[in-house]
Amino acid sequence: MTADVLLDVQDLKVQFRTERGMVPAVDGLSYSVARGEAVAVVGESGSGKSVGARSLLALLPKTASITDGHAIFDGQDLVGMPERAMRAIRGRRIGMVFQNAMEAMSPTITLERQLTEHLVWHGVCTKAEARERAIRALGEVGIPEPERRLRMYPFQLSGGMRQRAMIAMATAIEPDLLIADEPTTAVDVTVQRQILELLKAQKERGTGIIMITHDLGVARFFCDTAVVMYAGQVVERGPMAEFIDRPAHPYAQGLLGSTIDVGDRHRKLSVIPGSPVDVANRPSGCPFRTRCALADADRCTHAQSLESVSPGRVAACWRSHDHV
Numbered sequence: 001m002t003a004d005v006l007l008d009v010q011d012l013k014v015q016f017r018t019e020r021g022m023v024p025a026v027d028g029l030s031y032s033v034a035r036g037e038a039v040a041v042v043g044e045s046g047s048g049k050s051v052g053a054r055s056l057l058a059l060l061p062k063t064a065s066i067t068d069g070h071a072i073f074d075g076q077d078l079v080g081m082p083e084r085a086m087r088a089i090r091g092r093r094i095g096m097v098f099q100n101a102m103e104a105m106s107p108t109i110t111l112e113r114q115l116t117e118h119l120v121w122h123g124v125c126t127k128a129e130a131r132e133r134a135i136r137a138l139g140e141v142g143i144p145e146p147e148r149r150l151r152m153y154p155f156q157l158s159g160g161m162r163q164r165a166m167i168a169m170a171t172a173i174e175p176d177l178l179i180a181d182e183p184t185t186a187v188d189v190t191v192q193r194q195i196l197e198l199l200k201a202q203k204e205r206g207t208g209i210i211m212i213t214h215d216l217g218v219a220r221f222f223c224d225t226a227v228v229m230y231a232g233q234v235v236e237r238g239p240m241a242e243f244i245d246r247p248a249h250p251y252a253q254g255l256l257g258s259t260i261d262v263g264d265r266h267r268k269l270s271v272i273p274g275s276p277v278d279v280a281n282r283p284s285g286c287p288f289r290t291r292c293a294l295a296d297a298d299r300c301t302h303a304q305s306l307e308s309v310s311p312g313r314v315a316a317c318w319r320s321h322d323h324v
């Protein structure tokens with residue numbers, strides 16, 4: 001592990017207790033994030049992207065438990081960390097931006113109170129300085145007339161403005177690491193671009209970013225590294241440019257093949273056959289084998305571990321070498 005690594009997630013496993021029994025939502029998630037690096041966690045709905053990220057900050061419902069693995073952040077394991085210690089990290093050293101700003105904000109409290117209390121609570125400034133600091137934070141994310149907006153409640157702002165206010169809240173405290181969970185999904189294309197520019201500025205000042213997205217266009221524009229998840233497992237991980245150019249795992253190929261704004265515009269779009277696998281009934285061996293056109297009846301029924309396919313790049317498919 002290099003000195004620049006901020007977070008090292010090692011074989012993380014998360015289960016939910018449900019009426020149907022234990023559901024392995026995340027089953028062996030490993031990746032690292034360095035200072036100034038943006039890591040995209042991509043995959044279809046239900047693949048475990050959000051659960052994997054939220055488990056890092058102990059933000060999961062009570063029915064969830066981390067059953068294995070580690071997440072080393074600045075020498076400390078976030079897994080099993082007492083809540084008291086976690087409170088010094090969550091929102092302060094590791095910030096979080098959600099798809100829906102309302103999730104991070106209180107609807108009945110003005111922006112001024114939310115922002116100033118947040119800044120004081122996390123020790124960024126004193127109470128006396130907090131208002132000025134809050135105005136500056138809103139101005140920095142491009143919110144016009146920040147003094148006037150401070151008096152508003154979140155519901156009085158447009159969706160894009162709210163999203164920016166949430167980013168202001170998360171970034172004003174200058175976290176070392178920022179987890180962005182589909183931050184641009186609920187906003188129009190113009191606001192999407194602005195939000196990505198804001199996050200890019202954070203990255204340039206050295207913040208590590210985990211970007212959870214199902215939008216490969218966003219991932220390509222913004223991220224250095226791709227972590228591809230399928231049914232709770234990582235099936236491919238490596239530099240973004242190589243992943244976009246020559247995806248190694250058949251699922252990653254399918255994901256790219258079904259995306260409009262990535263790669264060759266003249267390329268024919270394809271669809272991944274079947275529907276995402278239910279993690280509660282994951283097939284043995286490679287979880288993608290039931291949808292994979294290249295599946296081999298013998299080999300793919302055996303578990304596929306992540307193997308190196310090129311420097312810095314791993315994939316969980318015995319055929320991967322054929323593709324890179």
Ligand SMILES: Nc1ncnc2c1ncn2[C@@H]1O[C@H](COP(=O)(O)OP(=O)(O)OP(=O)(O)O)[C@@H](O)[C@H]1O
Nearest residue numbers: 016018023025044045046047048049050051052279
């Ligand atoms: N509260 C819950 N109770 C039981 N199972 C859950 C719960 N939340 C999530 N899961 C399980 O965890 C799996 C992963 O969910 P997660 O939200 O991480 O997926 P995702 O990849 O982020 O999907 P999306 O893109 O739709 O947000 C789901 O398939 C589901 O089986």
